[in-house]
Amino acid sequence: MSVKPAEQVFSREQFDGILRRRFFYAPSFDLYGGVSGLYDYGPAGCSLQANIIDLWKRHFILEEDMLEVDCTALTPHEVLKTSGHVDKFADWMCRDLKTGEIFRADHLVEEVLEARLKGDKEARGIAHEPIEESEDKKKRKKKVKEIKAIKLEDSVVQEYETVLAKIDGYSGLELGDIIKKYEIGNPATGGPLEPPIEFNLMFETSIGPSGQLRGFLRPETAQGQFLNFNKLLDCNNNKMPFASASVGKSFRNEISPRAGLLRVREFLMAEIEHFVDPKDKSHPRFHEVKDIKIRALPKDVQAAGSTDLTEITLGDAVSTGMIDNETLGYFVGRIYLFMCKIGMDESRMRFRQHMANEMAHYASDCWDCELQSSYGWVECVGCADRSAYDLSVHSARTNQKLVVREALEEPIVVNEFEVDIDKKKFGPRYRRDAGKVEQWLLNRTQCEREDLAAELAKNGKIVAKIPDVAEPVEIESSLVNIEKRERKEHVREYVPNVIEPSFGIGRILYSLLEHSFWNRPEDADRSVLSFVPRIAPSKVLVVPLSSNAQFTPLVTQLTRELRKAHISAKVDDSSASIGKRYARNDEMGTPFGITIDFQTVSDGTVTIRERDTTEQRRGTIPDVIAAVRAMVFEGATWDEGTAKLAKFEGQEA
Amino acid sequence: MSVKPAEQVFSREQFDGILRRRFFYAPSFDLYGGVSGLYDYGPAGCSLQANIIDLWKRHFILEEDMLEVDCTALTPHEVLKTSGHVDKFADWMCRDLKTGEIFRADHLVEEVLEARLKGDKEARGIAHEPIEESEDKKKRKKKVKEIKAIKLEDSVVQEYETVLAKIDGYSGLELGDIIKKYEIGNPATGGPLEPPIEFNLMFETSIGPSGQLRGFLRPETAQGQFLNFNKLLDCNNNKMPFASASVGKSFRNEISPRAGLLRVREFLMAEIEHFVDPKDKSHPRFHEVKDIKIRALPKDVQAAGSTDLTEITLGDAVSTGMIDNETLGYFVGRIYLFMCKIGMDESRMRFRQHMANEMAHYASDCWDCELQSSYGWVECVGCADRSAYDLSVHSARTNQKLVVREALEEPIVVNEFEVDIDKKKFGPRYRRDAGKVEQWLLNRTQCEREDLAAELAKNGKIVAKIPDVAEPVEIESSLVNIEKRERKEHVREYVPNVIEPSFGIGRILYSLLEHSFWNRPEDADRSVLSFVPRIAPSKVLVVPLSSNAQFTPLVTQLTRELRKAHISAKVDDSSASIGKRYARNDEMGTPFGITIDFQTVSDGTVTIRERDTTEQRRGTIPDVIAAVRAMVFEGATWDEGTAKLAKFEGQEA
Incomplete structure (x- = not known):
């Protein structure tokens, strides 16, 4: 339906003019000179953002029955110390x-x-x-x-x-x-x-009146999801795999943010944590995406100093090992489909694999969905395999299990060193360090236990330096026994791996604005934002031909009917010409305009105009509303949606 | 439809048990021992919150064409210094x-x-x-x-x-x-x-890598709306009155937060700033709410040491001056209607006026909507008249106008002291202080100007102490002239007043949970959350009678049809008895249950169960879905919605 020309020189001046005039977004606190990296969304930007989020929730959360959570941005130091962010972010x-x-x-x-x-x-x-x-x-x-x-x-x-x-x-x-x-x-x-x-890059603050509890604003929503893992697994009746999801603000104290919405200090993220068995990263719905062709930039190509793209189906990318596993590949496909659904230009989308040394400290493989804009290629979605990193470190730090227990059909025989502690003697012997000593012993690996067993047998005691205990600790064989035993296990216990698709909503919104922007070839001063109807901030502009009082009740009736049909609409009853009003509205990206004229007064019909082609059709109010509903909610094209309406050769004067 | 008994002893233990088991919300970071005043919402809480927000947006933003904005939580020190929060919050x-x-x-x-x-x-x-x-x-x-x-x-x-x-x-x-x-x-x-x-109570942080820009997390969303006033007025085609609105997180570093969700350090707010002409605070839709009877606790009653409630219509409250003006009264009415719509118990709702000395530093009159729970009466919505406070202080601080200009039908004659400055001499004379001296002169009130004119006439100069200028400044009459003149004004310029309804979504959500909670009189161990269908986290529980394979395709078909009808549903195909599964679900507050049984296999009919009465009806899948749609989206009662379905005497075994 779009009549956007294939190639057009991008005019930042015109583009920025629209964003400012139509208040999509603007620098925060600009009355005070602004603060770089902070932006406010105006009504149009808010609505665009809400529609992207709404579609995101339907496409991901509803479609796959994900468990949504809403966690706090304030995060105590200890949590982000454990996750590695204090040291490495x-x-x-x-x-x-x-x-x-x-x-x-x-x-x-x-x-x-x-x-x-x-x-x-x-x-x-x-x-x-x-x-x-x-x-x-x-x-x-x-x-x-x-x-x-x-x-x-x-x-x-x-x-x-x-x-x-x-x-x-x-x-x-x-x-x-x-x-x-x-x-x-x-x-x-x-x-x-x-x-x-x-x-x-984390913003620091302190929590509570004593000033002693250091905290940060979260740099990602993920940690909250990991910390709630046990509760979420329980919500899912202990069934694996499953995903949690969260939409919320995150904060990064960027060094010198430029590039508008693409690099900001406070931003909306939508993140999914898909928990999966590390031994089985297949995905039951992978077949639904395997034929999607992506433009890929794998790590070896970049390491060789090239940025040439490879066109490859997801099926081939996974089977050749370019993408590590089916679940990662499945989400790459779902991300691709989401971008197409919201109207992104797929010729300006690529998937770039992280190089080993650029990967976040928690990730084992990562593919970014990058979108091209006037600022170049920018990561808008990261799709990382965080392996068992986060659950493992939080579990180790808090001594609480974050695991899945699975009944085994056949019990398995295990030969392992086990540690038996005489708890009655431990308390009196080590006093307030008793817990630390015990945990230290229990947390040893099989190799370490083998060495400790040998030390115990040889010396009758273990001497160990234990974290947070000042002096080296002696543990006599009367207090602990370490030996290899055979046992049958009926339950398999494992720490799940996490596949994390993480969306920067502001970056997606900005890229979409650029991908949707063009000027009418017949009049370079008239710009259009070609949002798909589902995503457009407002769906319909209601335009009475003039300020004639006869039109007023019809405007009221039409807007009431539109509201009843859940179609968001705006009225422009200013004195500007119809053409000017439509031109203004094209800048807002409203897909349809409905004009009320003298014929409406006599026969109740109105015209509907399509933004990109400026084509018009005419019909009764109920028929026109039905057409809009079909195009907005059911994805009908202009020709499909308006099939019942009469062609109309109007004048945009 | 509710069969909730009128009086029931509230059991915190049972209530908390449900919130925990069904993961409505839980202390954040509880793996790490928790941080007081911080809570995470689980899937049920998230959905409940999203439904409350959705209804809020429809009831307020859509209904009155408010302009939504989304501003940053990070706020520079200077803004909150100006607004008075640094000194007084x-x-x-x-x-x-x-x-x-x-x-x-x-x-x-x-x-x-x-x-x-x-x-x-x-x-x-x-x-x-x-x-x-x-x-x-x-x-x-x-x-x-x-x-x-x-x-x-x-x-x-x-x-x-x-x-x-x-x-x-x-x-x-x-x-x-x-x-x-x-x-x-x-x-x-x-x-x-x-x-x-x-x-x-504000959380402090610093913005940027230099550490020199002090900032805070916003304690309310309002400031962002005020700072964007000019842009918003422009969006509204310069028409008054209008309202902006914002839904977002705010942060308050409470001293020792207890009382669960009622006093937290990070919380979701929904705020409206209704800008109005200070000379005309009437509201065109006040008649729609004037007959609503509220339970009021005005300030004079409290000052006298009493908490007795007065039942009064909003019409009477405004006409007697108990509530200051129609616009304030209108929003009190809209708040009341919103609370009823989401299912709040109106017998546990009251409107309390702030006493003069408890009012926030910016407010001139304020009415709180308080909800009663086991913690007593708690403010959940504030409805304040912030007068012109915020716009005035920001305008004065930044020397930028935040005003409305209104063409006068009849020009008015004004006799005022005017200040004429000889700008050419000002620069050389005062160098870098020239701007400050000029602004100081221009910002004088009429009274002050009269005094200055007299001083100038008497001494030939003014001597003044000007803020941010070290030494007293002398201004000779060769540099400035101050005199009274008559002029005609064709435009009225004024700073609008602001009426601010401000909603604490977490407090509303918590109160709603308590107001919706009860135990079945016939079995005190079976608890119910009686959410209205519109607000319930999930609308339908799909329950196959057993794990019989014949039911599987029917479950898939039913959930697909429900999703197509935009009805959120969950499946419980666990091996628990039907009765147990429904009991679990009553705790989630899901209003309807649909059972698939052997009769479904043969004739395609299913039963639908109503949560509160446990009544059941039977019909075809399309008829049952139509009934659910009517009850969820159109507000039909059980009897209205299921009129076409057959009565069914089922067994909850």
Whole structure:
């Protein structure tokens, strides 16, 4: 139905003008000069976001009977210490001691080297592509003040390109080396920078009036889901596999956020934690997605310094081992389908695998759904296999089991070292350390137990350094016995693995705005946002031909009927011409316009206009509402939905 | 339809058991011992919350075409300094230096005096009412360890009761005096407490890597709405009055949160800011609510030490001046209707007016909708007239107008002092302070301008102390002229007032859980949550009679049909008896159960069961789904919805 031209130069100015005028979103606190990385959604943005979330919930939660939870953003230090975020959830930053400016190291390298490559192209007389051009302009304005047309050695160009392809995988040390090697300074002044240091991205606060309980704002919704694992498994009648899901705000104290909604400090996430048996990551519905063709960028291609995409079906990607397992592949497919459903341009979507050294500290494999916009390719969904990492660390820290117990059809025989503790003697002997000593003994692996048994047999005691106990502890053989025994197990107990599709709703919303935006070829000043009806902030604009009083009751009647049919609608009864009112509305992305004119007064019929084609049809109010319902709620096309209506050659004057 | 008995002793143990077992909500991080004041919602709680929000949005936002916004929780210090929250958003706390415990002063007074009154009643041999009893138990367990049966002087009883009726209105100093006068100490140890000190309730953090931008988590969603006022007015085509609305998390660092969901540190709010002309607070739809009878507790009654309720229609409350204006009255009515719609027990709802000294720093009049639960009467919705406070202070601080401009039909003649500044001389004369001096002059009131004009005439200069300028400033008459002039105004410019209905969704959800809870009189172990269908977490439980394979395709078919009809449903195909499965489900508050049995296999009919009465009817799957749709979406009663179905005398075995 869209008549959006295939190729069109992206005008950031026009695009930003619409977002501002129609209040999709705007910088927060701009009355106070704004705070970078914080944005407020206006009515149109709110509604767009709500519709994306609604469809997300239907597509994922309802479709697969996932268990939704809503956990707090405030999180005590200990939880995020255990999860690894206190130590590892950081980016590298460089300071310019002279100006006080702070740069995120990897972004700095990327922007400076890209600018040099552009300068090289200019020197060689090679033109850029239109989208790159605008990206270029933005960056030049923001950081790299001036791109100098300086030709580089061919070998240097090659080196720069390799660095850029691998940019997401460097450590702080490596970034420091690159900055030194390529003499990268403050892009504005050229001044020198301090070597990269780590900056933890979590917002810290303290909980309670004593100031003694350190806390953070969660950087992801996932931890709350892991901590509730036992309750959720119980809710699911102990059946595996199952998934939990959560939609909520997360917070990351980005070093120097730019790029609008794509890099913000407070954002809405929608995350799924699919708990699965580590021995069986097949998925019963994988066949439903196996023929979907994705554009993939696997890790070995990137490691070789290339960004060439491979078209491959999910069936092949899983069977060749490019994607590790069926469940991961299934969710990649579901993500792809979701993006198509909300109207994303699939030619600007790719799935990029994380390189080993860029993976989050908890992940064992990860595929990002990246969407292309004027800012380049940006991760909008991560789909990670977090293995048993999170459940294991929380369980170890709290000494509480986070496991699945499964009755075995055939009991199995196990030969293992077992630890028997004489609890009666432990208390008097170790006093307040008794619990720690006991837990330490019970937490030993089979190998360690074998060594301890040997030590006990040889020396009649164990001497051990136990965490949180000041002195080395002696444990005599009268207190503990460690020996290998055979036993039958009727129950299998395991820590599930977790497959985590994690959606950045703001990034998806922004990408969708760009993918939906175009100008009418016949009039470059008239822009359109071609949202699919399901997602559009408002579905119908009601337009009385003029301010004639005869139209007022008809407007009231029509909006009442629309509300009854659960169709969100706006009225524009301003004095602007019909054409102007529709043009304004095209900028809001409202798919349908209904005009009330003098013929409506006499015969009760109205015209309905389709936003992209500006085609019009005419029919009675009930027929037109039925058509809108079919197109909004049942996915009917314009031709299908309006089949019963008469063609109408209207005037958009 | 409900068969809930009129009077029933509330069992906290049973009630809490359901909340835990059915995972409505649970303490956050309980694997780590929990953090007081933080709770996670499980699947049932999430769904209940989502349904309340959905109905809220329909009842308020859609019904009145409000403009929804979604603003950040992170807020820079300067904004909340301006709004008054940095200085005034605090509670009073007392420390026990010996034990390190911290108490919220007003709650402490309340709990100790209440305990003494209970002790007095015991000594006098007077029994408590059932609900009070359980409240008593809870508190005794929590704070006041032991209630001693000590008889008090009649005059002391009278004093205590007066203090309790006025408890929300005391200053820190007054609380300190009361604590001293009545010798209130640590309730557990009797030990002495430090005098009350202020504790700001906002969570603080710092934004950005430099650590220099202080920020807070918002304590309310309102500020974001005020700061976007100009954009919102523009969205509304500059028409007044209009309302914005926002649903989102807010954060308050409560001193010692107890009382479960009723006092938490992170909570979902739904707030409306209705902007209105200060000269005209009438409301065009007030007539729709004027006959609603509320149970009111006005401020003068409380000031007199009483808590007696007055039954009064909103029409009378507004016309007698008890409620200040129609718009405030209109929203009180809409709040009442909303509470009824979600199934709140109206006999446990009252509207309490704030006393002058308890009002928030920004409010000029305020009515709370309070709901009664086992914790007593608790504010769940505040409905405040914030006057022009917020817009005025932000405007003054940022020197940006937050006003409405209205074309006057007849221009008006204004005689006012005007300030003319010679800008060319100002810069060289005052250098970097020039802007401040200019703003200071322009911001003077008419009275001040009159004085300044006199000073200028007398001395040929003004000497003034200007904020943020170190030295007193001299302004000679060659730089400024102040005189009274007549001018015609064609536009009226005013700062709108704000009426703010503000909903604590967690408190509403908790109260609804208590109001919906009861035990079957015939079997006290079987509890029910009688949610109205619209609000219930799940609408239908699908119950196959047994695990017979013949039922499987029918279950699949039925759930598919239900999903198509947008009815959320769960399947319970466990091996428990039908009766047990229904009993479990009654605890979830699912209004309808559909059983698939052998007759379904032969003739395609199923039975539908109503939760409260356990009545059953039988019909074909399409007829039963139509009945459910009518009852869930159109508000049909059981008899109306199932009129087409046959009566069925089933067995819940």
